Amino acid sequence: MQLDLTPCGPVDISYVVNGPIETNTYFAISGDEAVVIDPAWEGEELAQSFAAAHPGVRIVAIVCTHGHADHVGGVAGMRRALGPEVPYLLPADDAQMPAVNIAHQRSAWGIETEDPGAPDRLIGEGDTIPFGTAALQVIATPGHTPGGVVLFCAAEGGAIAFVGDTLFPGSHGRTDLAGGDERAIQASLARLGELLPRETLCLVGHGPSTTVERELATNPFMGAAW
Template identity: 60%
Template sequence: MELDLTPCGALDVHCVVNGPIRTNTYIAASGGEAIIVDPAWEGEKLVRVMAEQLPGVRLAAIVCTHGHADHVGGVAGVRRAAGDDVPFLISEADAAIIPEAIRSMRETWGFDHEMPPAPDRLLNEGDVVAFGDVALQVMATPGHTPGGIVLFAPASTGPVAFVGDTLFPGGHGRTDLEGGSEKEIIRSLGKIGSLLPPETLCLIGHNDPTTAKQEVETNLFMRRGLRRYAKEHGAATAG
């Protein structure tokens, strides 16, 4: 795929560390509208936080980077607090894994997340999620889950990518869970490193953010993926 790198719109992002395994839930605002990315838990609380931090801003959508319970567990609560007209968006491939992901987390770790409502829109690579003055471009990045996605915005305030659990600083998300693939996540890391501008702020599903440049230079998994991506696409790569 090709990303549109033309800067457009200001983006204001707030992070709320949320849920039993400290998921980063992001509230991204632009032009009087906002989306909540990966509401992990306590959806009603997330809506209250948004109202306090962004008074008068309308919630336009709930968007999840993948279907694991710690990234969708707050969707139902957000809908109760914000209204059933707020659409829930997730990749087409991951919509089907949500029930099993919630059951697995309950049985394995004892965390019981609420089942979200059925998605209102199924996302695929190349789709756009627009709100306010910005448009998030959808990149398919399987590996942590079959339908993991990255949401990229070339905002005028600086490029931003919501990367979920595909990329971690110096590493990547787990691939030993249902539907995970080490081969696919390495390919996805190469795609991220090849397509995102170096200055892109990568907002991670857990722990601190990083940049595309930092990961290209220091993340050995990404450098491996870059070589694979270059081989498959006939492009130059770093390292």
């Protein structure tokens, strides 16, 4: 895969930490359009709060980096709030994951999560998701889940990657849950090190952001893969 690194115009990012596992829900904004990434919880409230803070900007897609319950828990509410014209996108290889993981979180931790419903579009490697003058480029990064993806944007102010739970500062996402694969996530980290510009800002699923350069220098898992 070869990424398009041509700057696509300014992109603003806002985020909310929400849900029982403190997931980062991101909004990527280009002009008068936005994409919400990994709406974790209370989707109707997320949609209303975003509309109040960004008048004149409309959400054109709901995209999840993978199918775990803490990354899709707000999808159903957002779909109700935004209407059927706003599509819900999920990686193809995680199409069955939400139901499985919702059941797991219920039995393991007593967390009730609303089923997001069937996705309007299944995404995979090489797909693009346009918004405003920008676009998210889909990179397949299996390991945390079979269908996990990273969403890359060559923004005018610098490259951005929404990495979900594939990469964390100094570490990577869990591989001990159903569908996890340690060998696969190591290979995914190696691909990210090769594909992404070193200055890329990596916006993670939980906790603080990092950069590719920092992870190549300090992350033992990424170093081993590299």
